[in-house]
Amino acid sequence: xxxxxxxxxxxxxxxxxxxxxxxxxxxxxxxxxxxxxxxxxxxxxxxxxxxxxxxxxxxxxxxxxxxxxxxxxxxxxxxxxxxxxxxxxxxxxxxxxxxxxxxxxxxxxxxxxxxxxxxxxxxxxxxxxxxxxxxxxxxxxxxxxxxxxxxxxxxxxxxxxxxxxxxxxxxxxxxxxxxxxxxxxxxxxxxxxxxxxxxxxxxxxxxxxxxxxxxxxxxxxxxxxxxxxxxxxxxxxxxxxxxxxxxxxxxxxxxxxxxxxxxxxxxxxxxxxxxxxxxxxxxxxxxxxxxxxxxxxxxxxxxxxxxxxxxxxxxxxxxxxxxxxxxxxxxxxxxxxxxxxxxx
Ligand code: DAH
Numbered sequence: 001x002x003x004x005x006x007x008x009x010x011x012x013x014x015x016x017x018x019x020x021x022x023x024x025x026x027x028x029x030x031x032x033x034x035x036x037x038x039x040x041x042x043x044x045x046x047x048x049x050x051x052x053x054x055x056x057x058x059x060x061x062x063x064x065x066x067x068x069x070x071x072x073x074x075x076x077x078x079x080x081x082x083x084x085x086x087x088x089x090x091x092x093x094x095x096x097x098x099x100x101x102x103x104x105x106x107x108x109x110x111x112x113x114x115x116x117x118x119x120x121x122x123x124x125x126x127x128x129x130x131x132x133x134x135x136x137x138x139x140x141x142x143x144x145x146x147x148x149x150x151x152x153x154x155x156x157x158x159x160x161x162x163x164x165x166x167x168x169x170x171x172x173x174x175x176x177x178x179x180x181x182x183x184x185x186x187x188x189x190x191x192x193x194x195x196x197x198x199x200x201x202x203x204x205x206x207x208x209x210x211x212x213x214x215x216x217x218x219x220x221x222x223x224x225x226x227x228x229x230x231x232x233x234x235x236x237x238x239x240x241x242x243x244x245x246x247x248x249x250x251x252x253x254x255x256x257x258x259x260x261x262x263x264x265x266x267x268x269x270x271x272x273x274x275x276x277x278x279x280x281x282x283x284x285x286x287x288x289x290x291x292x293x294x295x296x297x298x299x300x301x302x303x304x305x306x307x308x309x310x311x312x313x314x315x316x317x318x319x320x321x322x323x324x325x326x327x328x329x330x331x332x333x334x335x336x337x338x339x340x341x342x343x344x
Contacts, residue, residue, distance in 0.1 A: 012066075
């Protein structure tokens with residue numbers, strides 16, 4: 001019995017002293033494995049008298065069970081400790097300064113474009129785009145711009161060949177829409193896009209710029225519709241207290257044609273450096289679609305009429321954000337680009 005207790009106490013002691021997972025596994029093999037202590041005891045059974053065998057067997061089994069339980073408890077303990085020490089090792093110091101991540105923002109031109117688009121989408125307009133490499137047909141011919149017009153000069157337009165060019169205005173999308181929707185009236189579209197002209201770049205000119213074309217065609221569309229629509233847009237873009245004024249002008253694709261000014265939001269019409277002391281700022285060209293333009297697209301100009309307008313997005317963005325050089329939009333300078341709120 002004394003020897004028995006010794007085996008038990010020694011076994012429990014080495015279990016208790018195991019201080020890592022590989023050690024406890026080794027202890028398990030030593031005590032419970034095929035060549036372990038419990039097996040050794042089992043082997044001794046054959047040397048015993050028959051009447052001693054059942055008691056001995058019972059005691060070996062109890063010892064085995066005890067070791068199994070104690071090893072399992074110890075193993076769980078060690079696993080838990082290991083997880084905790086591993087976690088401690090991997091701990092992140094959240095008080096350390098992180099690296100600044102650059103959060104993407106929208107380009108100011110995109111912000112203005114999206115703002116205008118949402119104003120018109122709320123009035124039921126569709127957004128339509130067109131190709132930047134355009135046919136002379138849609139850019140000039142269908143816009144009623146004759147062969148001898150200066151805009152068609154090699155000095156003003158990027159020609160690719162005699163037929164193809166980089167579109168000089170989004171009016172090219174207008175003439176395409178008129179053609180594709182000629183038998184599907186009414187039309188209510190906003191057409192944003194990049195446009196190109198052979199200008200020398202300076203503070204107010206860029207060989208690449210952005211326009212937004214508006215076009216509405218249907219029965220009984222008149223100048224009052226145009227004026228009301230533009231007034232609404234200007235108030236949403238520049239503030240409720242803005243008003244507009246129409247000045248007679250000339251475009252080949254509209255009749256009558258006009259230039260549209262917005263009352264100066266800097267001086268409220270009193271006259272300042274932004275409005276060049278006039279109280280008004282020019283923001284877009286507009287007019288009633290020329291009957292010839294409708295006719296060339298296959299639309300009956302006796303039955304239908306329409307209005308159109310074309311707006312420079314850079315100009316609106318410059319006015320809205322007080323930017324004084326158009327080249328800023330195309331320099332990709334993060335110090336400039338990070339100044340604009342994200343469009344919600
Ligand atoms: N296409 C003209 C330009 O680039 C702008 C314009 C004026 C567009 C009057 C129109 C319009 O649709 O009706 O200067």
